[in-house]
Amino acid sequence: MSDTDDTPKIQIDSDWKAQAQAEKEKLAAASKAEPGGDSPENTDFGGPGGEALPPANFETLLSSFVTQALFAMGAIPDPQTGQPALHLDLARYQIDMLGVLEEKTKGNLTEDEEKMLAGTMYELRTRYVQVANAQRGA
Known part of the structure; x- marks a missing residue:
């Protein structure tokens, strides 16, 4: 060639x-x-x-993952039962999916989007550790 x-x-x-x-x-x-x-x-x-x-944009996509992770960590009650449900494996999966999103969009996000994603991941990971530790202690 x-x-x-x-x-x-x-x-x-x-x-x-x-x-x-x-x-x-x-x-x-x-x-x-x-x-x-x-x-x-x-x-x-x-x-x-x-x-x-809602608008089809990065913030809405991020919000979707966050909502699912919070639901799985019991922060949002189940709409059918009104009770929080704890599914740490699902919460971990949603957080991992955000990690994939972060990796695959590196260099393609605005500065505000990068900060939003990084801050969201930090908060979700922190909450996950707190919930997982509380579950182990229960």
């Missing part, structure tokens, strides 16, 4: 990175748009019961 064969691949890679960066900037600008704006994130598809769905 000659150098000229490799050049288009490098160009394609550079073009892809430029396009991805442009889309990232577009999404960041759209997330700052007023609610109800023309942004795809603000499109009201309607959730269960007709309420608006």
